[in-house]
Amino acid sequence: MRASRGSEAEVEERRQAVLRHVAEEGEIRITDLAERMRVSVMTMHRDLDNLHERQLLRKGRGVATAFSDVTMESALRFRENANAALKTALADALAEEVSPGDTVLLxxxxxxxxxxxxxxxxxxxxxxTNSLRVTALMAGSAAEVTLLGDRYYEDFESCAGPQSRRQLQDIRATVAFVTATSVRDGRLYHPVREYAETKRAYLQAADRAVLAVDHSKFGRTATYPYGDVGGYDLLVTDSDTPERELKPVRDLGVEVRTVDVRTDASQS
Structure with a gap:
């Protein structure tokens, strides 16, 4: 078996892989997970204890069980650590849309x-922004940061609701950057109604709107549809996004910019 020790980043990468296996299969025996990941059963127990304490899965007697799709989608700690290289490459392309002096919605x-x-x-x-995490990431910078207030959702570490949407009505931004949980055939979906409506409000409050979505979000739906990609000026995604999902976006008149994560090069 491969040695289980490694850097903190390597251990977290392994745990994210474990979480993906459990999410895909619903329930897996711990001994099978250890064999699949080529680590000892004791190491696998430590990994699963960590993921269980972070409320990312359930660890039972001899098995690991996934939460529901909605819980997985709203687990910010899982989403933040997943696909880190891809998100970094997307950020390079997104940053090209910002100029000094802009008002930016995030x-x-x-x-x-x-x-x-x-x-x-x-x-x-x-x-x-409506994100406490974004606010914290920008602390100490020269930017003037405004946090939209409303009901706080712990899973998202952010606020959403009618008060946030009313605040957005009084704002005119240069550019809005918005993400999506699920995109299918050019349609947008989210598992939580308040976030679906808040994302639509972001779109209406800016002169230019950019949608940032990686390939894993395409071909999926969620509980609440909230329009289509046609309201955006630009979609930034990665080159693993299937063309059958990009065609409806282009048909809606939206520019598509793909990023090759292997070379970090943007392509039109």
Missing amino acids: DCGSTLFPLARRLTSVEGLRVI
Whole structure:
């Protein structure tokens, strides 16, 4: 078996892989997981204890069980650590849409966290967000940061609801960056109604709107549909997104920019 020790990043990468296996299969025996990941059963128990304490899965007697799809989608700690290289590459492309002095709306999706870090070095920005995490990431920068207030959702570490939407009605931003949980045939979906409506409000409050979605979100639906991609000016995604999902986006007149994560190169 492969040695279980490694850097903190390597251990977290293994745990994210464990979480994906459990999410895909629903329930797996712990001994089977250990064999699949090529670690000892004791190491696998430690990994599962960690994921269980973080409320990312359930660890039972001899088995690991996935939460529901909605719980997985709303587990910010899982989403933030997943596909880190991909999100970094997307952030490079997204940052090209921002100029000094802009007023920028930032959604609460974890896809935008690397972008928030990049924006700390842009002069004269005003950033408006419903995300406490984005606010924390930009702390200490020269940007003027405004946090939209409303009901706080712990799973998303952000606020959403009618008060946030009313605040957005009084704002005119240069550009809005918005994420999506699920996109299918050009239609947008979210598992929580308040977030579906808040994302639509972001779209209406900016002169230019950019949708940032990686390939894993395409071909899926969730409980609440909230329109289509046609309201956006630009979709930034990665080159693993299937063309059958990008065609409806282009048919709606939206520019598509793909990022090859292997080379970090943007392609039209």
